[in-house]
Amino acid sequence: MLALVIVPGAGAAIAFDGGRHSWPIAEGVVGDLARRIEAELRPRWIVWDRATSTQLLHDGVRVSKCWDIAAVQRLLVGGWRTDPARVWAELHGLPAELPVVAEVDLFTVAVDDPDPDEPVRADGYLKPEWLERDFAWTSARLVRWAELAAQTAALQIDALARVVDRRRAPSIARAESAAELLCAELSNDGLPMDREAAEDIVSSFVGPRPRTEAEAAEMRRRRDTEVLRHASMPNCDLRNPAQVKSLLRSIGVELPDTRARSLESVRDSHPLVDALLEWRKAERIATTFGYAWLDEHLGGDGRLRGTWTACDGAAGRMTASAGLHNMPAQLRPAVIAERDHVFVRADLGQIEPRILASVSGDRALAAATQRDDMYAPVAEQLGVDRATAKVAVLGAMYGQTTGHGAAALRGLEKAYPVAMRYLDEADRSGQVGRDVRTDGGRLVRMAFTGRGEPGDRESRSRAAAQGRYGRNAMVQGAAAEFFKVWAVTVRSRAGAFDARIVLCLHDELLVHVPSRHGQQVADLLEQCLAEAARHWARDESVRFVADVSVIERWSDSKS
DNA sequence: TGCGGCTATTG
DNA sequence: CACAATAGCCGCAG
Numbered sequence: 108m109l110a111l112v113i114v115p116g117a118g119a120a121i122a123f124d125g126g127r128h129s130w131p132i133a134e135g136v137v138g139d140l141a142r143r144i145e146a147e148l149r150p151r152w153i154v155w156d157r158a159t160s161t162q163l164l165h166d167g168v169r170v171s172k173c174w175d176i177a178a179v180q181r182l183l184v185g186g187w188r189t190d191p192a193r194v195w196a197e198l199h200g201l202p203a204e205l206p207v208v209a210e211v212d213l214f215t216v217a218v219d220d221p222d223p224d225e226p227v228r229a230d231g232y233l234k235p236e237w238l239e240r241d242f243a244w245t246s247a248r249l250v251r252w253a254e255l256a257a258q259t260a261a262l263q264i265d266a267l268a269r270v271v272d273r274r275r276a277p278s279i280a281r282a283e284s285a286a287e288l289l290c291a292e293l294s295n296d297g298l299p300m301d302r303e304a305a306e307d308i309v310s311s312f313v314g315p316r317p318r319t320e321a322e323a324a325e326m327r328r329r330r331d332t333e334v335l336r337h338a339s340m341p342n343c344d345l346r347n348p349a350q351v352k353s354l355l356r357s358i359g360v361e362l363p364d365t366r367a368r369s370l371e372s373v374r375d376s377h378p379l380v381d382a383l384l385e386w387r388k389a390e391r392i393a394t395t396f397g398y399a400w401l402d403e404h405l406g407g408d409g410r411l412r413g414t415w416t417a418c419d420g421a422a423g424r425m426t427a428s429a430g431l432h433n434m435p436a437q438l439r440p441a442v443i444a445e446r447d448h449v450f451v452r453a454d455l456g457q458i459e460p461r462i463l464a465s466v467s468g469d470r471a472l473a474a475a476t477q478r479d480d481m482y483a484p485v486a487e488q489l490g491v492d493r494a495t496a497k498v499a500v501l502g503a504m505y506g507q508t509t510g511h512g513a514a515a516l517r518g519l520e521k522a523y524p525v526a527m528r529y530l531d532e533a534d535r536s537g538q539v540g541r542d543v544r545t546d547g548g549r550l551v552r553m554a555f556t557g558r559g560e561p562g563d564r565e566s567r568s569r570a571a572a573q574g575r576y577g578r579n580a581m582v583q584g585a586a587a588e589f590f591k592v593w594a595v596t597v598r599s600r601a602g603a604f605d606a607r608i609v610l611c612l613h614d615e616l617l618v619h620v621p622s623r624h625g626q627q628v629a630d631l632l633e634q635c636l637a638e639a640a641r642h643w644a645r646d647e648s649v650r651f652v653a654d655v656s657v658i659e660r661w662s663d664s665k666s
Numbered sequence: 667t668g669c670g671g672c673t674a675t676t677g
Numbered sequence: 678c679a680c681a682a683t684a685g686c687c688g689c690a691g
Binding site for chain 1 (some may be wrong): 678679680681682683684685686687688
């Protein structure tokens with residue numbers, strides 16, 4: 108483990124052996140030095156947060172392993188406030204009211220710090236001025252800062268071992284850290300996308316690229332007219348749901364809302380409905396996934412870039428902006444591998460119920476995971492058809508209590524009591540605002556604001572919603588952890604084939620690979636899945652499956 | 667100008 | 678419209 112701190116404009120420092128040995132580094136040589144250390148020693152780099160990894164990436168250094176203090180802290184205590192001062196205070200059990208930099212005004216005088224190179228105060232807190240933008244860094248202070256990072260990482264290892272199985276804790280923290288490296292790389296590298304193909308698709312929905320604002324308005328007006336010509340409300344604003352409701356009423360269609368689902372149910376009653384649904388599709392492309400989107404996010408190098416987050420606020424899934432996680436299926440044919448490259452795409456099959464079987468330790472449900480389609484044995488067990496079994500299992504994980512799955516839910520309770528109790532326990536925690544911790548040790552905060560008088564209808568429905576949130580967080584969160592272990596395992600092995608992960612999508616990986624290595628990387632993804640399962644799961648009772656294919660366009664895979 | 671509501675897309 | 682997310686536009690309050 109080797110701690111590295113970089114303060115742009117001030118310099119850098121490294122520390123190892125828990126901070127007992129340390130050196131300052133001139134800022135100009137950080138990249139070269141880090142590259143040589145990485146090549147010769149392959150250390151686990153301790154960093155305060157992703158900024159250091161991103162800085163290295165900009166210097167052209169890709170490190171293989173790290174301990175990201177902020178990422179591990181989010182795992183340990185949840186939330187987003189993971190600056191060094193807070194992390195340090197939390198690890199030392201100090202009260203959450205952090206000291207702030209004292210204002211110097213007419214009534215106070217600046218007190219000289221007797222030990223200005225020491226970041227820790229007598230009361231144990233970090234000095235807040237060390238976190239200020241204009242802090243007067245010196246090489247002595249940078250060195251102490253690196254030593255402190257090394258000490259902090261050591262404290263986290265102990266803290267983690269107290270909340271997760273001691274054997275599994277380090278690998279989970281390392282995966283969360285490596286996920287930060289992966290996210291830095293995904294943000295930097297982008298997703299290959301063919302601009303011409305993308306513009307052709309956009310054009311097929313909204314017409315050619317308008318050259319002026321007036322032209323754009325004219326095209327918008329023409330699209331509106333295609334719908335409005337079916338009725339006699341020429342000034343109706345199709346972007347206003349209330350007015351659309353009136354429009355529908357004027358043609359004799361009464362609906363509670365104007366969502367696509369509702370509209371589809373009355374599709375045959377009037378030609379306007381069909382036109383409106385078509386209009387919605389085009390409008391979506393025009394406003395969100397159109398020329399403006401391409402101009403903003405698709406670089407001249409044919410890479411679509413967004414900002415990647417390694418864990419979201421809820422349960423720790425990865426998120427991405429710029430439409431990388433919700434790109435309409437119609438645009439995916441434009442995601443094309445570069446010359447002499449292919450994509451290897453892999454998605455985990457039925458990941459959430461398999462995760463539930465694993466984390467709950469339900470032996471009967473684990474037995475069902477031995478099958479490629481685990482809903483089939485569940486259906487047999489429950490004496491219902493497959494579709495019903497699937498709805499029931501998903502309903503149990505999401506907290507559905509009404510509808511078609513409700514009856515089968517009672518069957519689930521009988522057949523898989525261990526798994527159902529696990530979900531129920533999380534549900535109760537959520538309802539009363541008690542934090543839950545996922546199997547991998549992520550704390551999911553449940554302290555919601557404003558629980559009203561218990562008993563009234565509003566507060567009961569809010570409690571139920573919080574219960575569903577808690578129930579789902581345990582499954583979705585554990586699935587996210589497992590996915591990250593898989594992804595970072597692939598990341599570390601893919602380099603041998605000059606392959607890079609270019610997209611992570613909750614249960615799906617897209618890897619960009621030189622064509623000659625396509626099949627080898629496809630095999631690699633399967634191997635990494637088995638390896639991830641061995642590292643992440645408590646035992647080997649649950650089988651995980653993936654669908655892997657070698658393709659040229661993202662849209663080429665069957666499923 | 668910021669925020670909740672509505673709607674869309676995705677896993 | 679079960680769970681999660683990002684994102685755009687509208688109306689309304691300040």
